[in-house]
Amino acid sequence: MFGASPTRRGLLAGGSLALPALLLSTRPVHAAGSVTAVLESEVVIVDPHATTAAITRSFGYQVFDTLFAQDSKGAIRPQMVEGHTVSADGLTWTFILREGLAFHDGAPVTAADCVASLRRWASRDSLGRMLLAALREMRAEDARRFTFLLREPFPLMLEVLGKPNAPVPFIMPERILPPGEGRITEIIGSGPFTFERDQWRTGDRMVLRRNARYVPRAEPPDFLAGGKVVRIDELVLRTMPDDPTGVNALIAGEIDYMQYLPFDFLGPLGRNRNVRLMGLKGIDMFQGNFRLNHASGPFADPAVRQVMWKLVDQKGVMDAIGIPAEFRVENCSSFWMCDTPLETAAGAEAARFDLDGAKAALARTAYKGEPVIMLQVSASISQTAAHVLAENMKKAGFTVDEQVMDWGTVLARRARPDGWSLFPVYANGVDMMSPLNHFYVANNCSDYPGRSCDARITTLLEEFVRAPDAEARKGVADRIQRAAYELVPSVMWGQFSRPAGYRARLRNLIPSSFPMFWQVEV
Known part of the structure; x- marks a missing residue:
C-alpha cells in the first residue's frame, strides 16, 4: 500500500x-x-x-x-x-x-x-x-x-x-x-x-x-x-455481553449489523433469509499476534523470547477457535501476511512448533519460574488463542498467570511498561502487510506497548522508505523480517477472516x- x-x-x-x-x-x-x-x-x-x-x-x-x-x-x-x-x-x-x-x-x-x-x-x-x-x-x-x-x-x-x-x-x-x-x-x-x-x-x-x-x-x-x-x-x-447474545439480537432484528460473527453460528445464520453474511479475503483478513513485553518481566530476556517461536501451534489455535478451513490460511510465518506482495519466509526457520525443543531451550536460559502475566480478553477468540498458548507454555516449564478482563482494561494495562508479559490480539491485514505499518515492527524503538527495540530495524525501515522500486523494497522487507525473528516483537498465531x-x-x-x-x- x-x-x-x-x-x-x-x-x-x-x-x-x-x-x-x-x-x-x-x-x-x-x-x-x-x-x-x-x-x-x-x-x-x-x-x-x-x-x-x-x-x-x-x-x-x-x-x-x-x-x-x-x-x-x-x-x-x-x-x-x-x-x-x-x-x-x-x-x-x-x-x-x-x-x-x-x-x-x-x-x-x-x-x-x-x-x-x-x-x-x-x-x-x-x-x-x-x-x-x-x-x-x-x-x-x-x-x-x-x-x-x-x-x-x-x-x-x-x-x-x-x-x-x-x-x-x-x-x-x-x-x-x-x-x-x-x-x-x-x-x-x-x-x-x-x-x-x-x-x-x-x-x-x-x-x-x-x-x-x-x-x-x-x-x-x-x-x-x-x-x-x-x-x-x-x-x-450497542454493547453486548457476549457473542451469542449479539447473534440472537441479530436474528431477532434487535440489531442490524454485527461486525464479527462467532464461527460456530455461521451455519444457522447462513440459512436465515433475513440475515446476510459478508465473507472477506486478502488484506481484509486478520493476523493474530501475541505481543510480548520487552520492557520488564521474563520477556525482557531475548533468549526467553526466542523460546516462544516453538510454542505457537497455528493450526492448533485456529482449530480450538473453530475457524473453518475456508476462512483461514493453514500456516503463515510471514510478518507481512501471506498472499501479499511482501510475503516471505526469511528467518522463519525459527517458527517450528516443538514442545520438547521449547522445554530444552527454556532450560538453557536464565528463566527461574517467574510468572508470565498473560492478559486475556474475556469471551473473545483471542482468549481461546491465549489459553492454547498458555497450556503449551506450562508444558515447556513456564509459570503462566492467565488474567481475564475486558478489552478496555487490556488497553490500559498494556500502556504500562510493567505488570504484564504478553497479550493476544488480532489486526486487519491493512495494518500488517508492510514493515511501515505493522504495529509491532513499525513501532520499533518507540514508546509503544511492549517497547521492542532493535537498531537494525530502525535503519532498515529508513532504507525501505528510500528503496527505488518494489523489488528493492521486497529485499529490504526480507531483511527486516530476519531481524524481527531474532527480536521477537510478537509471535503470529494465525491468519484468518471473520x-x-x-x-x-x-x-x-x-x-x-x-x-x-x-x-x-x-
Whole structure:
C-alpha cells in the first residue's frame, strides 16, 4: 500500500474476492431510519490519536475526517483536500482545503486546525515521526492553504497523510487539542456523523447522528474515499455481553449489523433469509499476534523470547477457535501476511512448533519460574488463542498467570511498561502487510506497548522508505523480517477472516472489514 506497492485489488486478485468500488450516486437523498450495530468491542477511548485500537479507529472514521483517504484499489485520493502542489525539488508541498468544510459546532475547518492536528498525530505515529524527521517547517498560509517545507524529499507524503492504519491522521479543531500527551475531552470532528455525548451510556450504547453540515465529495464512495453521503438519521453502537447474545439480537432484528460473527453460528445464520453474511479475503483478513513485553518481566530476556517461536501451534489455535478451513490460511510465518506482495519466509526457520525443543531451550536460559502475566480478553477468540498458548507454555516449564478482563482494561494495562508479559490480539491485514505499518515492527524503538527495540530495524525501515522500486523494497522487507525473528516483537498465531452479518433490510453496505455506515440505506 506504500510507494509502488500493488493495489488493494491486485492484492485481492488470484482467486480472492475483490472488493468492488461502490457505484452509487451522490445525489441528495432524504436520510431516514436508524441502524443499530454491534462492533468488535465497546468504544472506550474516543481520542483516535491516543491509541492504535481498531475500535477507536472505527469510531474515528464516523466522526472525524482525513485530508486524504485510501480507496478500494489501494490508491490515495483527496478527501478534505481540494488539491495540492509539489515543487520540482520535492521539498515544498502546498495543500488547499475544500470549501465549505465545517466542524460539528459550526466553526470552519482551517489550515491552522490541520497543522495543529498533524503535529499532534505525527508525534504519536511511526510514519508520522518519519515525516517529522524530514520536515523543516509546517505552517498555515491562510484559512485554506498550508505548506510543508522539507529538509529532504519524502516520497510517501500522500500515503502517510491518507493511511488507514491507526492512529489515523484525523483532523480536529485546534482549540480542543490539549498540551502534551493529554487526551481530548471534547469530541468535535468534521466527519459524516456527530457524537451525542449526552446519550453515551458506558456498557450499553453510543449514539451518532447524521451531520447535517457535512459536505460530501462529488465522487461515489469507495472504501474510505469518495462522497460519504449519510442516508440514515442515526447510528446506534450497542454493547453486548457476549457473542451469542449479539447473534440472537441479530436474528431477532434487535440489531442490524454485527461486525464479527462467532464461527460456530455461521451455519444457522447462513440459512436465515433475513440475515446476510459478508465473507472477506486478502488484506481484509486478520493476523493474530501475541505481543510480548520487552520492557520488564521474563520477556525482557531475548533468549526467553526466542523460546516462544516453538510454542505457537497455528493450526492448533485456529482449530480450538473453530475457524473453518475456508476462512483461514493453514500456516503463515510471514510478518507481512501471506498472499501479499511482501510475503516471505526469511528467518522463519525459527517458527517450528516443538514442545520438547521449547522445554530444552527454556532450560538453557536464565528463566527461574517467574510468572508470565498473560492478559486475556474475556469471551473473545483471542482468549481461546491465549489459553492454547498458555497450556503449551506450562508444558515447556513456564509459570503462566492467565488474567481475564475486558478489552478496555487490556488497553490500559498494556500502556504500562510493567505488570504484564504478553497479550493476544488480532489486526486487519491493512495494518500488517508492510514493515511501515505493522504495529509491532513499525513501532520499533518507540514508546509503544511492549517497547521492542532493535537498531537494525530502525535503519532498515529508513532504507525501505528510500528503496527505488518494489523489488528493492521486497529485499529490504526480507531483511527486516530476519531481524524481527531474532527480536521477537510478537509471535503470529494465525491468519484468518471473520465474517460480518447484517439484516437484509440494509442496502449498499460496503464489503470491508472496516465498518462504514455513511452510505447505508434502510
